[in-house]
Amino acid sequence: MDFTFTEDQLLFQESVREFLLNEVTAESIRKLWDTESGRSDQLWTQLAELGLTAMTVPEEFGGLGMNELDFVLIAQECGYVALPAPLVHQALVAVPTLINMSGDNADALKAQWLPAIAEGSAKVMVGLEVNMLVEDAHIADLLIMQHGQQLHALTPAQFTLQFNESVDPSRKLYSVEWTASAETLIADGDAAQQLIDGAMDRGALGVAAESLGLSQRMVDMAVTYTADRQQFGKPIGSFQAVKHLMANIAFKLEYAKTPVYRAAYTIAHKQQSSSVNVSHAKLAATEVGQIAARNTMQAHGAMGYTWEVDLQIFMKKAWAYNNAWGLVAFHEQRIADFVLSDSAVIGAGNTFV
Amino acid sequence: MDFTFTEDQLLFQESVREFLLNEVTAESIRKLWDTESGRSDQLWTQLAELGLTAMTVPEEFGGLGMNELDFVLIAQECGYVALPAPLVHQALVAVPTLINMSGDNADALKAQWLPAIAEGSAKVMVGLEVNMLVEDAHIADLLIMQHGQQLHALTPAQFTLQFNESVDPSRKLYSVEWTASAETLIADGDAAQQLIDGAMDRGALGVAAESLGLSQRMVDMAVTYTADRQQFGKPIGSFQAVKHLMANIAFKLEYAKTPVYRAAYTIAHKQQSSSVNVSHAKLAATEVGQIAARNTMQAHGAMGYTWEVDLQIFMKKAWAYNNAWGLVAFHEQRIADFVLSDSAVIGAGNTFV
Amino acid sequence: MDLNYTTEQTAFRAEAREWLAANVPPSPLPSFDTEAGFQAHREWEAKLYEGRWGMITWPEAMGGRGADLIQWLIFEEEYYAAGAPLRVNQNGIFLLGPTMMEYGTEEQKQRFLNGMATGKDIWCQAWSEPNAGSDMAAIRAKAELSEDGKHYIVNGQKTWSTRAVWADWAFGMFRTDPDSQRHKGLSFILVPLDLEGITVRPIPQLDGLPGFAEIFFDNVKVPVDCLLGESGQGWSVAMATAGFERGLMLRSPARFQQTAKRLVELYKENQASADLDPAVKKAVVKAYMDAEAYTLSTYQTACRLVQGGKIGAESSTNKIFWSELDRDMHATAMSILGARAELLPHAPQAGGVANWLDGWLFSQSGPIYAGTNEIQRNIIAERMLGMPR
């Protein structure tokens, strides 16, 4: 029993954090808002150079062969800077979907795409029905699309996109028009369903981990702001009401972290509980995200309501993640189905099985 | 349009408050805890002398002929002192049930019981199935009991009682064993159902009004306590966190009062909306009761957790009222049924109809 | 207690309803946080004035109807139910207007009230400063009397001035006694925004539109007849205004009742999916109840005031209640909309999101502006409950 990350994992997290804090500033994010694609090839190249695009790609395909647990701390850091690039999506959703593929075309697909993903020369996105829209479809070299109980792989010539503007200017959401055909089909029936379920869980894990980072960032910003901002002759951060707004985020955030790490672990180790664990992680982390948005907005006063203050970058993403990769109702129901089933073994001593 | 009480109503409320504050002290309540019946004949006589038992009895039966609206402020004061006597129950539930009775025995029943109620020489209680147990059945001279869609009237010889101890030592709850017979039957079918529904609404109105008083009392006690109690060199009431605990009761309490008054008005004026109005009143007032209990307990610190501190007298009653005269779910469903019906006319301009 | 409208009140409602049905623009005006929208709203103010529906609580002689608070509530109900435009000149009509009637000279009333009423002059507030937000007494912007006594020389910076970008006039507090501290030495001054030395810098809001602005004053010469009330008495004058602001006039229960009604409709349209989260139905029922409670309490207060009572702590309790109700209702709508909630209305897949997102963004400001809810809770504890400072 060891519920800690290794020194290596923590050191790598730290170096990625340092890189991201330097490269992905609020200023650089706002600059991307004014570009057409909203995405930066240069940033992607940098991420690839750091090895981040290769992390979850198996070694035989030129990757680092790491798993969801290795990546979860990185996803948290991506949230902390509100990374405007589909790294988490690709590493946690697209790559495992490709890896877990079997059947006729599978080997060819893997050989074609995984090395390119690892080296940063190709981007692959996954569109599931649960999300209605596909994030970053406009920069995808390959789209893996759900069609009921099938998965299809599409190259840009095989789809057209319509942009859907989100309240978060960093989110690039598209509706995809395309036609399912035997030529595009890559998985069907149970095999496809397993891939879809796995993609769903990993997507939810990703936004859960990012939500931890987003929440931490909002708290850090508000703590800094309220230490500087003076009213009634003292910093507003010295008022108990403001302190408690922050403490109420901080203590809940602590209790959202371990469910996220546990979910990453049980996914990585293919444990049966992973779906329920992911739902717990998603609910806990995105709930903290909502509370963090509300309380840090309040602590910022009128400043928080402006376009100029960077809080909005993180707040709007936290709002959007509340409804992405499965609504609250969906995840609650998954847990209820487990907890209320006659076969559920719960209570003391049954957490790790 | 005049949503205020008359000078007379307010003056009478004040004189009743003064009487109750003098006569119904925490000390006197604790003394009653040590008696077998938990009730005081002397107190009942005093209430009768003040005219309170006669208030809702029609003038032709020796009463004051006042209605639910006249009585609601009195019920609020009864809550403020946690009156250990079934005045609200009798005036708001039993008396109107008798008044609204029709049929063969109705006139005889009214003539026998209403004058006695008015002068304080008889007590009549109503037992509805929604409450499972009957409060103060042990001191009732007449019990009106629901039996499905029937009402029966029972004298003490016709029932036996079993005491059910409540967390609130002032509540005297009984299960009643009795046998329905043609002899005891006083209303049947639709006529009985109407009486049952009316009793239910009035009972809920009563505990709603009492809950306002209970909540106000808890706030008053906690404000006093936290002004006296010193920690870190100043009164704990000067800490913002403690202030906000109290403010969160106070502002919600303000918005629970008008729904209670509106419900009393629409019942008194037999308006169709009264059932929905009562449910709103009950939900709002008992919710404030729960918040008041929690926050004043917290403000009292460890003192609040003791038997010695009088807060428990009011807190435990507020807890009990949350589940009396219809659970939260029941009242919410009544409002939902109205609001979601296709015929509901809601929105601006439709509050008073 | 009599919860029936009088015949006169019912007739008044009918008259308002009829006029609104005939005059409210068939489709919503563009946001008044855009230049075109601002102009359209200014024209709507003029139309309201023509029908004598612009400032119904003002005396008849000033173009109003001398309406009492009950009539005002009735009119607001009809106004919101008709989906009429927001009031671009609310700062003028509801805040400055009543203050001017109380504190203004006869000459000032003649000069300003008509322009305010007709929509010719749109007014904005110039109260907050970068370091004087919740703590208004910390104001530093100066207005020094010129040597000839004809002008105030105004210097300093104001911020969070709502609708200041295209407004004509501002009113606010300035420190006329440079050596004064806190609440003393402040004066209430009216400033035409086209004077030399004034720079208005728009502040974009969360939605990107410039809903408020900073105003910079660089040796601006404001004529002395723009002083409202006595010099050095600005705090008392402003408190009258603040009382109005936090009080009834700007937080019409009708607005929240209509939001609750739209929420019920949204829920019914999406009931199957919404009910997957059992909290939603409960929240919808609560929205209805709370909007009702806010209405009931407002009527009670209005009746008390009509009978000569004074406004008490209601201005703090109602600030918390409506702002948290508004945020909660919009949060529930966002839950119902699910994956669509984040989309702007023009997004191809946004079907049915209406303006809930806009409302959600706007509702974020409720617990902050006009005195944060933390400050209001302090006020309730200290002034209403008498807790120690």
Add this chain to the structure above:
Amino acid sequence: MDLNYTTEQTAFRAEAREWLAANVPPSPLPSFDTEAGFQAHREWEAKLYEGRWGMITWPEAMGGRGADLIQWLIFEEEYYAAGAPLRVNQNGIFLLGPTMMEYGTEEQKQRFLNGMATGKDIWCQAWSEPNAGSDMAAIRAKAELSEDGKHYIVNGQKTWSTRAVWADWAFGMFRTDPDSQRHKGLSFILVPLDLEGITVRPIPQLDGLPGFAEIFFDNVKVPVDCLLGESGQGWSVAMATAGFERGLMLRSPARFQQTAKRLVELYKENQASADLDPAVKKAVVKAYMDAEAYTLSTYQTACRLVQGGKIGAESSTNKIFWSELDRDMHATAMSILGARAELLPHAPQAGGVANWLDGWLFSQSGPIYAGTNEIQRNIIAERMLGMPR
């Protein structure tokens, strides 16, 4: 990260489970807030000691098993799952014991630890005073050295001493330097409760039982060898104890997991009526999640500590989390029980209420004792987030 138990851990669990299955009383002991119940619990402590399950984290030489925190968590899980009695001597074993091992003299360890372990000496705390609750540094009870230096003469009053009514010994802080202020000049002293001049006045709780007491000291002569740690260093010694108290050892996740499990069962038994209030199912799911989260975080902290890490702000975050979780779970149970919720278990119509009402009453104290949750929030804001004081 490896979330599997080792073979040794699994074997340890099996051993604990087996012993508990054979030894846990078949029906619950009476409350230890009654005299008979106190005695029954004292005997249970002795039985635990015999089986070497009383203080498993203590060294083997002292009758423990030298268990690490993971083993402790495993044991707690088995203990709560077996429905074993509450620990009447928890103040001794979990608070004073570890403190004494760190600060006690060899002679003190010999003298006190065995009596504590066997249940012969039941210990209570004597920390709070009427005016020193949340503000512990305001302690006034005095312990003055006698002229011959052999005794402390103790005077003053302590309060909120849990289980003090029938306890044998108390430990607490007293002011040994009469001129000292706040945190200085305090000493940590052990006091036998049968000394002359000591009066223990029971304080009945909300449920009417004397779960705590006031202790009055009137010229009580306490031998100087009852000083723990150095004279005047009481604050440091006590803070070590407070750290333990707020920390892991007394808030076993197992307790909350079992409550969550019982809540799930209660819900399933009453599902038809419970589902009429849609909030209930949501609350039940949340209870399960939060109890899991508390367990996960406790394991993480335990693993960190086992690897040599230090405890940080966890003691404040976990205080808030478990106490509000416990109150919420019991509130949900009260909702499910409906009209029965207020009934004592022996009421004829109480069928199925079990001990939920007792738990509800007890859960009220959680946000208050061991440092109110308001204080904990201050600590999180100031020490964990670095907000200004």
